[in-house]
Amino acid sequence: MKATPVRLKVLEVLSTTHLALSPSELESSFSKVDRITLYRTLKDFEEAGMIHKIIDTDGVTRFAFCNNNCPDATHTEDHVHFNCKKCHKMFCLAHVQTPSLQLPDGFTSTGINTVVHGICKYCS
Amino acid sequence: MKATPVRLKVLEVLSTTHLALSPSELESSFSKVDRITLYRTLKDFEEAGMIHKIIDTDGVTRFAFCNNNCPDATHTEDHVHFNCKKCHKMFCLAHVQTPSLQLPDGFTSTGINTVVHGICKYCS
DNA sequence: TAATAAACGCAACATTGTTGCATCTGATTA
DNA sequence: TAATCAGATGCAACAATGTTGCGTTTATTA
Numbered sequence: 001m002k003a004t005p006v007r008l009k010v011l012e013v014l015s016t017t018h019l020a021l022s023p024s025e026l027e028s029s030f031s032k033v034d035r036i037t038l039y040r041t042l043k044d045f046e047e048a049g050m051i052h053k054i055i056d057t058d059g060v061t062r063f064a065f066c067n068n069n070c071p072d073a074t075h076t077e078d079h080v081h082f083n084c085k086k087c088h089k090m091f092c093l094a095h096v097q098t099p100s101l102q103l104p105d106g107f108t109s110t111g112i113n114t115v116v117h118g119i120c121k122y123c124s
Numbered sequence: 125m126k127a128t129p130v131r132l133k134v135l136e137v138l139s140t141t142h143l144a145l146s147p148s149e150l151e152s153s154f155s156k157v158d159r160i161t162l163y164r165t166l167k168d169f170e171e172a173g174m175i176h177k178i179i180d181t182d183g184v185t186r187f188a189f190c191n192n193n194c195p196d197a198t199h200t201e202d203h204v205h206f207n208c209k210k211c212h213k214m215f216c217l218a219h220v221q222t223p224s225l226q227l228p229d230g231f232t233s234t235g236i237n238t239v240v241h242g243i244c245k246y247c248s
Numbered sequence: 249t250a251a252t253a254a255a256c257g258c259a260a261c262a263t264t265g266t267t268g269c270a271t272c273t274g275a276t277t278a
Numbered sequence: 279t280a281a282t283c284a285g286a287t288g289c290a291a292c293a294a295t296g297t298t299g300c301g302t303t304t305a306t307t308a
Contacts, residue, residue, distance in 0.1 A: 002274055004286065023264080034288050039265065041286095057237060059179045061264085082231055091231075099223030101238070106245030107206055107215075113181060113239045114225070121230030126254060126305055147295080158257050163296065165255095185295085 001044065006033055010041050011050070011065070020054050020062035020081060020090040056090050057083045057117050064092045079113075084120035091120060125168065130157055134165050135174075135189070144178050144186035144205060144214040180214050181207045181241050188216045202236055208244035215244060 001007075009030055014021065021029075027038055042063050045051045051063045064081075080096040083089075098112050125131075133154050138145065145153075151162055166187050169175045175187045188205075204220040207213075222236050 002285065004274075006287085035264095036266085036289080037287055055179050055181070055183045057179070059183060059185055061183055080225065082227070085234065093228065093231075096225055096227065099225065101204065101220055101223065101240060103206070103220065103240065104217065104245070106248060107217075107240075107242065108248060109240050109242040110209065111241050113241065115237045116225060116227065116231075116233045117235050117237065118231065118233040121228070124230060124232060128255065128305070130256080159295095160258080160297085161256055168255095 001048065006037055007041055007045075009033075010038070010045070014051060014063065014065035017065075018092055020056070020064035020092055022060050022062050026063075052079070054079070054081050054090065054113070054115070056081075056088075057115055058088070062090050064090075066092075066094075081115050082120060083115050083117045084123055085117055086119055086123040089120065125172065130161055131165055131169075133157070134162070134169070138175060138187065138189035141189075142216055144180070144188035144216055146184050146186050150187075176203070178203075178205050178214065178237070178239070180205075180212075181239055182212070186214050188214075190216075190218075204238045204240065206244060207239055207241045208247055209241055210243055210247040213244065 010026060013026060013029055023035075023038055023042060026042075027033060027035060042051070042053075046053055046063070051065050054062050054064060056062055064079075080093045080098060082091040082093050084091070093116075098114055101109070101112065103109060134150060137150060137153055147159075147162055147166060150166075151157060151159060166175070166177075170177055170187070175189050178186050178188060180186055188203075190203075202222040204217045204222060206215040206217050208215070217240075222238055225233070225236065227233060
C-alpha cells in the first residue's frame with residue numbers, strides 16, 4: 001500500500017480524534033478530495049485492519065482509528081461506542097469492556113456491537 | 125390512524141415473525157405495495173411506538189414488532205438483537221437482558237443498542 | 249349516503265455507495 | 279537521475295435507499 005497524500009491525511013485525522021467519523025465528515029474536513037477515492041481509501045484501511053467501521057444509531061456509517069489505548073490488537077468489533085443525541089458525535093469508548101451475554105441455545109456469537117446513546121461529556 | 129389494507133398487512137407480517145425486517149424485505153413479501161407508502165407506514169408505526177427500528181451490522185435498516193414477550197412496554201431500545209452472518213437475518217432476542225455498563229465521567233446513557241453477530245440457531 | 253381528513257401513489261429529488269475505465273503518480277530498478 | 283509499472287486517482291455512470299410535493303382515492307363519522 002503506497003503512502004499517498006490522501007491516505008496520509010485520512011490517517012492523520014482519524015488518529016488524532018477519539019471520534020468515529022463518517023465519509024462525508026472526512027470529505028469536508030479537507031478540501032479537494034474525491035469522494036470515490038475517499039471511499040476506496042476507507043475500504044482499504046478497513047481491510048488492512050487499521051480502522052474499523054461502526055454504524056451509528058441513525059444508520060450513518062462511521063470509521064474509527066484503533067489507537068494504542070485499544071485493548072484488543074486483533075480489532076474485533078467488541079468495542080463500545082457512545083452516540084450523543086445532541087451533537088450526534090460518535091465516541092470510541094476504548095476502556096469500556098463489552099459485557100458478556102447469555103444467548104439462547106443454538107446461537108453462537110463472534111462479536112458484539114454495543115452503541116450507547118445519550119448525552120456526551122461535552123453537551124451535558 | 126386508519127386501518128388500511130397496507131397497514132394491516134405490515135402489522136400482520138411483523139407480528140408473526142421474530143425477525144426484524146427491512147423495508148425491501150417487507151416490500152417483496154407482498155405484491156403491489158408502493159415503496160413510498162411502505163416507508164410512511166413504517167415511520168408512522170415507529171412514531172406510534174408500535175414497532176422499533178434497528179440498524180443491522182451491515183447498516184441495513186430493519187423494523188421489528190415488539191410483542192408481548194417484550195419485557196419493556198415503553199419500547200426503549202434496550203433490546204438485544206442477533207444478526208446472523210450466514211443468512212443475514214436479524215433476530216429480536218426479547219429475553220436477553222441488556223447488560224449495564226460503566227461509562228466514563230460526564231456521559232449519560234438513555235439507551236443501549238446491542239447487536240450480537242454470529243451464527244444463528246438455524247444455520248449452525 | 250355524503251363529507252372530509254387521512255392515506256395513497258406517482259414524479260422528482262437527495263444521499264450514500266459502487267464499478268468501469270482512462271490517466272496519473274510513487275516506489276523500484278537500471 | 280531517469281525509466282518503468284503496478285497501484286492510486288478522478289470522472290462518468292449507475293444502483294439502492296430514503297424523502298417531499300401534490301393530486302387522487304379511501305376509510306371513517308355524522
